[in-house]
Amino acid sequence: MLHTTQLYQHVPETRWPIVYSPRYNITFMGLEKLHPFDAGKWGKVINFLKEAIRRKVELEWGTEDDEYLDKVGRNIEKSLQEHLPDVVVYNAGTDILEGDRLGGLSISPAGIVKRDELVFRMVRGRHVPILMVTSGGYQKRTARIIADSILNLFGLGLIGPESPSISAQNSDTPLLPAAVP
Numbered sequence: 001m002l003h004t005t006q007l008y009q010h011v012p013e014t015r016w017p018i019v020y021s022p023r024y025n026i027t028f029m030g031l032e033k034l035h036p037f038d039a040g041k042w043g044k045v046i047n048f049l050k051e052a053i054r055r056k057v058e059l060e061w062g063t064e065d066d067e068y069l070d071k072v073g074r075n076i077e078k079s080l081q082e083h084l085p086d087v088v089v090y091n092a093g094t095d096i097l098e099g100d101r102l103g104g105l106s107i108s109p110a111g112i113v114k115r116d117e118l119v120f121r122m123v124r125g126r127h128v129p130i131l132m133v134t135s136g137g138y139q140k141r142t143a144r145i146i147a148d149s150i151l152n153l154f155g156l157g158l159i160g161p162e163s164p165s166i167s168a169q170n171s172d173t174p175l176l177p178a179a180v181p
Contacts (some may be wrong), residue, residue, distance in 0.1 A: 055079055061104045065111035068096070072115055076122050088123045088130045092116055094137030094145060102138055109145045116149040120158040132159075 057075050059068065094112055095103030107115070116132070123130045134146050153159045 054082075059105060062106050064106045065108055065114070068105065068107055069111060069114055069118065073118055073122070076119060080122060080126055080128075084126060085128060088128055090119055090123070090130055090132045091135055092119075092132050092146075092149070093135045094142045095135075097137060097139060097142065097145065100136075100138055103136065109141070109148070112145050113149045113152050117152060117156065117158070120153055124158055 055075055055078065057071055059071070092115075093103075094100075096105040096107040097103065097112060098106040098108060120130060120132075137146075150159070
């Protein structure tokens with residue numbers, strides 16, 4: 001039986017996006033799956049998100065690695081100090097990549113890998129489980145960057161079977177000896 005969404009209420013069929021299908025009306029843990037290309041419901045989504053955001057961090061168009069990573073690190077640290085969650089769902093979007101006209105930032109591939117590492121170090125350092133989902137990124141090279149990031153996290157022991165608990169330390173400091181199996 002299909003779930004009846006409240007997000008499409010009062011939206012005429014002529015305003016549904018091309019990607020819409022009634023089969024998409026699903027819920028997970030009481031949350032509706034969102035369809036980001038639907039301008040007809042976008043106002044409802046934005047209002048919901050604005051109310052849910054507790055730490056607003058704004059970035060200028062063209063922001064580069066150093067400023068971005070500094071803001072990510074400082075704000076994750078503050079957020080985890082304010083509230084230690086039971087689990088973190090980390091949306092590791094790559095539309096921040098330099099050259100992505102929709103994202104508007106200028107983060108290098110190495111900056112994206114470093115961001116993911118920073119997030120994992122800080123969250124795992126507090127013994128909090130983390131689920132990483134990928135999103136955004138509208139360039140062909142995005143897949144390689146995501147793969148590089150996952151390989152980096154695995155190589156550092158931040159993901160994988162029996163990943164050790166770690167402390168949130170400088171990401172340039174190796175966590176494991178060089179001869180890790």
